Amino acid sequence: MKIQASESIVKIENPSQEQFLGKWKQYQPFIIENVAKNWDACKHWSNDYLIKHCGNNLVPIRFFKKDFLDDYKQFAYHEGYNLQKEMKYKDYVKNYVENKGINGLGCYLIEADVEKYFPEIIGDITYPKYLSSKPFVSLWHGFSSQDFTSASPLHFDRIHNIFVQIRGRKRILLFPPSNYLSFYPPLEDSSGMGHNSKVNPDIFNLELFPKFPWQERIEVVLQPGEMLYIPPFWWHHVTAVDENISLSFWYDVKIQEFLKQKKMLSVFFNIAPHYLYHAFSSGSLIHTLDFFKGIF
């Protein structure tokens, strides 16, 4: 295993499980090289190949208001986009991705459950064996044009994420989960979006968000074939650099892992009271239960 510090993120090459867990314990993001680039997915997933195997499958596409990036506050509240619509994968690729949107309309194939929406090509992926449980795998296919760039706003997930760049590049801003409230989650909103931030880290306004820890950001441009480990509760903001496809391997956090990734416990106790009070007081039992999903 070669370790190389590039800017502020560590890169490791083809680690054994033990080497992976040694880094994972530190509760910091890191990049793994020389693993996914050998997968058939990285070698074969051109649009033609994907359309040949999955073109008629109905997949979930999220549509955005044209100016959604201008007001992140709305986006955090889920008002900046219309909810997803299903369409044939080949129509999405031909009419939107390869056309770079239609009349500036933004859209993004987001977190499509691979087993459900792309079962024909599951054999092109090798599930990483570093963590013992079975992951939930999601596929993202987006693009970047003059009018629109596929993006996921600043948010955290309460799971381990091995995020794999299959094709094209993505720019990812990562922030350590120092103080939950300094990320300005929309707690006054009743939709239970406590894992989102009202701050757009690319155009943030320090008068509106004075405590936002912009100095702590780690910037990564993930290249095809690279894997990024994103620890639970780490904030991340993702934008397309090119047309690109990624896979997220999401693993539940188990209670014993709070003892192994020690810093995660204090992060959990920093977030939980605000998050749960908000979810509970807005009557969102689903979000309250979801916070603990998989832990016990």
Ligand SMILES: O=C(O)CCC(=O)C(=O)O
């Ligand atoms: O790729 C994206 O747009 C977002 C990915 C993400 O947020 C995740 O995997 O948790």
